[in-house]
Structure formats: C-alpha cells, structure tokens
Amino acid sequence: MSTKSTSKGSQPISSFLLRKPKVRLISLLTLPMTWIVGVYIVSLFLLLITAFWNVDPFTSRVRPGFTLENFIMIFTVPAYIATSIRTLFIALSVTAICVLLAVPLGIYMAKIANPRLRNFLAVAITLPLWAGYLVKIIAMRLVFTEEGFFNWFMAPFGIRGPGFSIPIVILTLTYLWFPYMALPVYTAIRQIPPNLFDASSDMGAKGFTTVYRVVIPLIVPAIIAGSVFTFSLSLGDYLAARFTGGATQMIGSIIAANINLNPPVAAAYSMIPIAFVVIYLMVARRTGSLERM
Amino acid sequence: MALIEIRNLTKSFGNLKAVDDISLDIESGEFITLLGPSGSGKTTVLRMIAGFEDPDAGLIKLNGEDITHLPPFDRDVNTVFQDYALFPHMSVQENVEYGLRTRKVPKAERAKQAIAAIASVKLEETVDRLPHQLSGGQRQRIALARALVLRPRVLLLDEPLGALDRQLREEMQVELKKIQRDAGITFVFVTHDQEEAMRMSDRIVVFNSGRIEQVGTPEQVYEEPRTNFVAGFLGTANIFTADMASKLLGTSSTVSIRPERIRLQALGTKIDKSETSIVGTIHEAAFVGANTIYIIETEFGMKLTVRKTNTELLGQDDSFVAGDQVMAVWRNSHVAQIPV
Numbered sequence: 001m002s003t004k005s006t007s008k009g010s011q012p013i014s015s016f017l018l019r020k021p022k023v024r025l026i027s028l029l030t031l032p033m034t035w036i037v038g039v040y041i042v043s044l045f046l047l048l049i050t051a052f053w054n055v056d057p058f059t060s061r062v063r064p065g066f067t068l069e070n071f072i073m074i075f076t077v078p079a080y081i082a083t084s085i086r087t088l089f090i091a092l093s094v095t096a097i098c099v100l101l102a103v104p105l106g107i108y109m110a111k112i113a114n115p116r117l118r119n120f121l122a123v124a125i126t127l128p129l130w131a132g133y134l135v136k137i138i139a140m141r142l143v144f145t146e147e148g149f150f151n152w153f154m155a156p157f158g159i160r161g162p163g164f165s166i167p168i169v170i171l172t173l174t175y176l177w178f179p180y181m182a183l184p185v186y187t188a189i190r191q192i193p194p195n196l197f198d199a200s201s202d203m204g205a206k207g208f209t210t211v212y213r214v215v216i217p218l219i220v221p222a223i224i225a226g227s228v229f230t231f232s233l234s235l236g237d238y239l240a241a242r243f244t245g246g247a248t249q250m251i252g253s254i255i256a257a258n259i260n261l262n263p264p265v266a267a268a269y270s271m272i273p274i275a276f277v278v279i280y281l282m283v284a285r286r287t288g289s290l291e292r293m
Numbered sequence: 294m295a296l297i298e299i300r301n302l303t304k305s306f307g308n309l310k311a312v313d314d315i316s317l318d319i320e321s322g323e324f325i326t327l328l329g330p331s332g333s334g335k336t337t338v339l340r341m342i343a344g345f346e347d348p349d350a351g352l353i354k355l356n357g358e359d360i361t362h363l364p365p366f367d368r369d370v371n372t373v374f375q376d377y378a379l380f381p382h383m384s385v386q387e388n389v390e391y392g393l394r395t396r397k398v399p400k401a402e403r404a405k406q407a408i409a410a411i412a413s414v415k416l417e418e419t420v421d422r423l424p425h426q427l428s429g430g431q432r433q434r435i436a437l438a439r440a441l442v443l444r445p446r447v448l449l450l451d452e453p454l455g456a457l458d459r460q461l462r463e464e465m466q467v468e469l470k471k472i473q474r475d476a477g478i479t480f481v482f483v484t485h486d487q488e489e490a491m492r493m494s495d496r497i498v499v500f501n502s503g504r505i506e507q508v509g510t511p512e513q514v515y516e517e518p519r520t521n522f523v524a525g526f527l528g529t530a531n532i533f534t535a536d537m538a539s540k541l542l543g544t545s546s547t548v549s550i551r552p553e554r555i556r557l558q559a560l561g562t563k564i565d566k567s568e569t570s571i572v573g574t575i576h577e578a579a580f581v582g583a584n585t586i587y588i589i590e591t592e593f594g595m596k597l598t599v600r601k602t603n604t605e606l607l608g609q610d611d612s613f614v615a616g617d618q619v620m621a622v623w624r625n626s627h628v629a630q631i632p633v
Contacts, residue, residue, distance in 0.1 A: 198345050199378035201365040203392030203443065213391070217382045 051268035055261075062263055070268035080254070084272050087251040090166065091234035091276070094173040095227045098181035101174075102226065106186040107215065111197065125182045133176065134239065140172040141243050164246030172240040177233050181226035188222035189215060224284050231280060235273035294357060296321040296479055297342065297447065302351035304337055311337040313503035314351070319447075319481060324473050326482045326490040329500030330526070335483045338500075339449050342481065343372045356446065366395075370447040371440040375455055377432045379424040385411060385435050386420040392443045410442035411435070413472075430461045441472070447479045454489065466493055487527045491515065499523050517629055524549040524631060531555070531597050532631070540593055541571055547631040552600035554627040557587065557613055558620045570622040573597065575615050585612070589621050597621055 017024040052066050074080045105125075109118050128136060141164075143149045150161045162168060192215065200210040216223075238252025251273055258266040295318035304312040312334040319325050327335035340346040342353060344365035353361045360368050371392070379388050386407050393403035411420055414434035424432055433453060440448055450469075454462045470493050473480045484490055490497050491511040499506040499514055499522070507519045518524035521532055530549040538544045557575075564570050573591035580603075587599040599621060601612075613619055 193376070193378065195374045195376065195378040196380060198343075198365070198372070199374060199380070200391070202343060202345075202372045203439070204366045204395035205391075206364075206366055209395055213394075214380060 047267050047270060050264055051271060053264045053267075055264060060261075070265050071271075073265065074268055074272065080269070083249050083251060083254055086166070086249070087235060087273070088276060090170055090173065090250065091231050093170045094177060094234045095181075095230045097170065097174045098178050098226065098230045099185075099223055101178065102182040102185040103189075103211070103216070103219070103223075105182060106189040106219075107211065109186050110189040110192075111194075122186070125179050125186075128175070129179050136176055137172060137239055137243050140168070140175060140240075144168050144171075144244060164244050164248075166245065166248050169241050169245040169248050169250075172244045173230075173234045173237060176237075176240065177230040180229035180233070181223075184222040184226045185219055188219040192218055228277070228281070232273070232277045235276055295319055296356060297481075298352070298354040299338070299342075300352040300354075302338065302341060302353065303349045304334075304341060304346060305349055310503050312341070312348075315503075315505050317498060317505065317508065319479060321446075321479055322477055323495045324470065324480045324482065324493060325496045325498065326484060326494040327498050327500060328484060328487060328490040328526075329506075330485055333500040334503040335485075335498075335500045336451055339372075339451055339481060339483050342447070343370055343449050344368050369445055370449055371443050371445040372449045372451065373436050373440050373453045375452045377424075377436040377453075379432055379436060379439070381424055384421050384423060385416070385427070388424065388435060389439045389442055391439065396443075406442055407438075410438040413441070414438045429456055429458075430465065433457060433465065437469075437472070441476065441478070444476075445478065447481060448473075450480060450482045452483055452485070454484070455486075462489070469493065491527070497527075499526060501526075518549060519632055521547065521549075521631060524629065529598055529600075533595070537593065537595055541591065541595060542569060549629045549631055550623055550627060552586070552598040553602070555597065555599045555621050555623045557589075557599060557601065558622050560618050560620055562620065564620070564622050565624075567626070568622055568624050569628075570620045571597075572618065572620055575613055575617045575619060578613065578615050587613070589619065591621070 017027070050062075051070055052068070053062055053064050054067050054069060055061065056063050074084075105121070109121050113121060131139075141148075144151075144161050144164065146163070148161070154160065196214055196218075197210060200214050201207075205213065236252055238250055238256050241248045241250040241253050251269060255266045255269050258269070297317075297319035299315065299317040299319075302312055302315050303310070315334075315338065317338075327338060329335045337346060341348050344360070344363060344367075348361060351361070352359060355369065380391065383391070386404070389407040389410055390403045393406060398406070408417070408420065411417055414437055416431055416434055416438070419427060419431060419435070424435070427435065433456075436453070453469075454465050457465060466489060469480075469482075482490075482493065494511055496508060496510055497514050498508045501520075501522045507514055507523045509517070514523055515527050518527065518530070524530035524532055529552050531552065532549045533542060533547065535545060535547050538546065538548050542548070558564070558570070560572065571591050573589040575587055576590045576596070577586075577588040579586045583603060585601045585603055587601065589597040589599055591597060
C-alpha cells in the first residue's frame with residue numbers, strides 16, 4: 001500500500017531503487033568495482049606475471065615465459081639484499097620518528113593548547129600538503145646542500161650537516177609524510193573522553209603514566225593507520241633518495257633504473273615493498289590492533 | 294577539626310563566577326551532599342576538592358593539610374565520575390587495579406585487593422569483561438569499586454546515579470549508603486535530585502548561582518528553609534512573600550508552607566485555634582495515584598498547591614472538584630519563617 005503511494009510520488013527513481021535492492025546495489029557498485037578490479041587489481045596482477053618473464057639478452061626485448069631467475073637474483077645478489085634492508089630500515093625509522101613527534105604534539109594540541117593555537121597548529125601540520133611533493137624534496141635539498149641553509153646557520157656553532165646521506169633521506173621522508181601520521185593521531189587523542197585523563201590522575205598516575213597506560217593504548221589504531229601511510233609511502237619512494245640521499249639507493253631507485261632496461265626485474269623487485277607492507281599488517285593484526293580500527 | 298575545611302573558595306570560568314566565595318566544613322565519616330540545579334557550582338566545588346580545577350582564590354584543607362593547589366595524584370581523595378570514566382581498553386579487573394598499580398602494589402597483592410573490591414559490589418563474574426560489555430548499573434558499581442579499593446579518606450561522587458533508570462537508581466542509593474556506613478569513608482556526593490539527596494545524606498549543602506544557600510540535615514533544609522530558593526528547590530513550597538503574608542495572614546515576614554501540610558475543608562466548617570485558614574476556589578484537581586494535587590486560587594492572585602494523600606478510594610471521602618469554594622487549613626506550627 002505504502003509503496004504504491006511512494007511510486008506515485010515526486011521521486012520516481014528513488015522509490016524504484018527502494019523497491020529493487022539489486023538494481024540499487026549494481027548502480028552503486030559498478031563504477032568503483034570497475035576501478036578496483038579493472039585498473040587496480042588487473043594491473044597488479046600483470047605486474048606479478050611480468051616478474052616471471054625475462055629479457056632476451058640479444059634483442060633486449062621482454063620474453064613472456066616462466067622463470068624464477070628474477071626472484072633468485074633479488075634474494076641472492078648482495079646489492080639487492082642490502083638495498084632491501086636499507087629501505088626497510090629507512091621506512092621503519094621514518095615511521096618511528098613520525099610516531100615520536102605526533103603523539104606529544106597531538107596531546108599538546110588536543111589537551112593543552114587553547115583553541116586558537118590548536119587551529120593554528122592544525123593548519124601548520126596540513127600546510128605542507130598544499131605544496132607539491134617535488135617542491136618539498138627540493139626544499140630539503142637546498143637546506144642540506146654543501147653551501148645550504150643548515151651548514152650556514154650552524155657554522156657559528158662549529159656544526160656541519162651530514163651531507164646527502166641516509167639520515168637526510170629519513171628526515172626528508174619524515175617531512176613528507178608526517179601529516180599522515182599527525183592528523184589521525186591528533187584526531188584520536190581528541191576523541192578520548194576528558195574524564196579518562198581526570199580518572200587516571202585521580203588514581204595517582206602522573207602525566208607520563210597516563211600517556212603510557214591510557215593514551216597510547218587508545219590511539220594504537222590511529223598510529224597503525226598513520227604508519228601504514230608513512231611506512232608504505234617511504235618504502236615506495238625513490239625521489240627523496242635521489243635528490244637528498246647522495247649515493248643512497250632505495251628499492252625504488254633500483255626499480256626506476258630497471259623500468260626500461262629490464263621490466264621483469266623491476267616487477268619482481270616491486271614485490272618486496274608489497275611483501276613488507278603485507279608482513280607489517282599481519283604483525284599489526286597479530287597484536288589485535290586492527291580490530292579496533 | 295573538620296576533615297575537609299573549605300574557606301572562601303572562588304572559581305571563575307571567563308566572565309562566569311562558577312563558585313563565589315564559599316566556605317564549608319565536612320566532618321569525618323559523614324555523607325554530605327552538594328545539591329543544586331545544574332550550573333550552580335556544586336560540581337566545580339567537587340572538582341576543586343579532587344584537584345581537577347585550580348581555585349582562583351580560597352583554601353582547601355584535608356585533615357589539616359593545605360591541598361588547595363596539589364595535583365589530583367597527590368591527594369588522598371578519589372572520585373566516582375558521572376559517566377564512570379572506566380578505561381575502555383582495560384578489563385574490569387585491570388580498571389580496578391589501575392590505582393594500585395600506580396602505587397606500585399605488588400601484582401599478587403593488587404589482584405587480591407581488586408577481586409575483593411569487585412566482590413564487594415557483587416560483580417565477581419565480570420572481572421575479565423571489558424566495560425562496554427557491562428550494563429550501566431554494573432559499570433557504575435565497578436567505578437565505585439575502582440575508587441574504594443584505594444581506601445581514600447574521602448570519596449567524591451559526581452552525580453554517579455544520574456544515568457541509571459529509576460528503579461536501579463533507588464537500589465544503588467540504598468547500596469551506596471550501606472557501603473559508606475560500612476567502610477566509614479567520608480562521602481561527598483553531588484546531585485541535582487533533591488529526593489536522592491534527602492534519602493542518603495547526613496547533611497545537605499544547597500547551592501545556587503555559585504553560592505551556598507543553606508547547610509543542614511535533610512529535615513532542617515526541608516522544614517526550616519532559610520531562603521525562598523531552598524524552600525522551592527526541596528519539594529514544593531507555597532511561599533507567601535512578605536507583602537502577600539501581610540495581606541492574607543497578617544504577618545510581616547516571608548513564610549513557606551508545604552502542600553502536604555494543608556488540608557481542604559468545606560466552607561463554614563470549624564478549625565482549631567492553633568490553625569490558620571484562607572478561603573479560595575479550586576482551580577485544578579489532579580489525581581496522580583497516591584495523591585491528589587489541588588491548585589487553589591485565593592485573594593490577591595495567590596495560588597496554593599495542596600497535596601492530599603488518597604487514603605480512601607476516589608469519591609468515597611469528602612473530595613472536592615474544580616470550581617468548589619473551600620477553606621485551606623494548616624497548623625500554625627507548620628509554617629516556616631524564611632529569614633531572607
């Protein structure tokens with residue numbers, strides 16, 4: 001009875017969809033599914049297949065087939081292994097530094113700063129996102145180059161920067177990805193009911209104990225969410241290493257170098273960062289922190 | 294010496310004076326209730342005793358020691374929060390152990406004490422559950438156990454029963470009172486529910502607009518209200534302003550008379566000489582179960598509320614209906630003089 005009156009109403013399409021849940025589902029999902037399956041999954045799958053192909057040494061053309069050579073090389077050649085470990089170390093360092101900076105900043109913004117300062121800091125965190133990625137890398141390059149700002153500024157104190165090297169790559173990547181950690185962490189801390197802080201100090205906990213026992217456990221999901229960004233974006237990056245790393249090579253550097261010369265090797269090596277991220281998420285799931293995301 | 298001495302305590306939030314120069318003594322072992330409407334400053338006083346708010350001026354002493362500006366973790370008081378403030382990521386037992394853990398009580402000992410505290414609120418079976426798996430009443434009791442396990446000198450309770458339904462609230466009122474008596478801990482209880490305050494308290498402190506209106510036993514604040522506000526806030530009161538009282542009763546001060554102390558009689562019937570009566574018309578007669586509430590309109594636009602207990606079936610006694618002219622009668626000794 002009531003559906004009849006709706007179908008006569010002024011919104012024929014919505015009432016039609018209301019009565020046909022399957023049509024509704026199809027119209028909702030067609031576009032995103034085309035994107036996810038057609039573009040995303042298929043291209044990843046092609047990448048995986050390419051990793052088992054090889055290159056004809058005479059013609060330099062990619063030959064379809066099946067060989068494990070590329071993977072054997074990645075896991076046996078010392079340069080590849082070292083680069084994998086170096087990249088993992090850089091990505092973990094970037095993530096750790098982001099967490100160490102984001103938690104105190106988030107607590108300060110959410111619980112101590114007055115509303116004006118809080119808004120200012122929120123803008124200050126997001127502001128770097130407005131600038132282009134390459135712009136920020138070049139900015140870091142200019143700061144840490146031989147005659148750059150850092151050396152000039154620190155010269156009176158007799159301090160010289162390390163030059164383009166792994167620490168500067170870590171610094172640059174931290175600078176690039178910090179907002180992706182700071183924002184979820186800050187939001188999560190803001191959502192902690194204020195009286196949990198009161199309750200903790202009421203029961204004798206000083207500030208640090210409250211942070212350690214109450215704040216951190218409650219924001220683990222936000223830290224995981226942020227670290228998926230900082231970790232995976234760092235794993236895949238190669239421009240930071242190229243422009244601020246000196247001779248530092250990351251997985252991305254090698255993929256970039258092989259992308260035309262030897263696509264199958266590039267494809268095989270691309271599996272390493274993916275594997276790292278999958279392992280990372282599995283470890284996170286083991287600790288039970290994904291269930292609360 | 295009082296256990297807690299509060300002297301000239303003042304606290305403002307921006308332009309709002311939340312607490313305005315109050316002084317109060319709280320005795321050891323008593324159940325004292327801070328009662329008032331929302332925004333009257335009662336919770337702010339509680340939060341200053343707990344250490345969550347820093348007073349602008351004044352002094353708070355606990356057991357003779359000045360604690361005015363001490364942080365919460367250095368005070369021998371604990372709080373039960375309005376919405377319980379249980380840690381959502383910790384089990385019931387971990388919640389109750391929290392305070393013992395910050396005090397570095399050894400593991401076995403703190404588990405023993407926590408389980409005893411949880412047992413004292415009859416929730417042993419919940420030790421491994423998370424707070425969101427408990428009902429409101431259970432959370433409330435765990436919050437209580439979490440504070441009591443620390444054996445504070447003073448337990449502060451900030452509207453702890455506000456979120457419970459009526460029946461559960463009444464059960465908890467009895468239970469809280471029993472716990473307080475058994476443990477011998479001083480309870481400072483904040484509520485806006487006057488019935489709850491009267492049911493549980495040894496003394497009631499009535500707050501209004503950041504000031505204390507009156508301090509006294511439940512009987513005192515009910516029977517001898519010192520201000521119009523107190524008379525009106527605790528139960529219902531028929532307040533005759535000084536002007537009205539002189540016109541209608543021939544006295545010159547403000548007085549209050551409770552609805553249940555007034556009875557209605559037919560016009561022309563006799564009254565005792567220790568009694569007073571005024572004539573009026575019944576404006577409204579509302580049957581509310583145990584009672585019938587009459588609104589009587591008298592001369593000069595004064596309206597009286599009268600409550601008759603329905604000891605008989607409706608219509609089987611001399612009940613009145615709207616429009617009847619009646620005498621409202623009360624004993625002179627039941628009139629409370631309001632000094633202010």
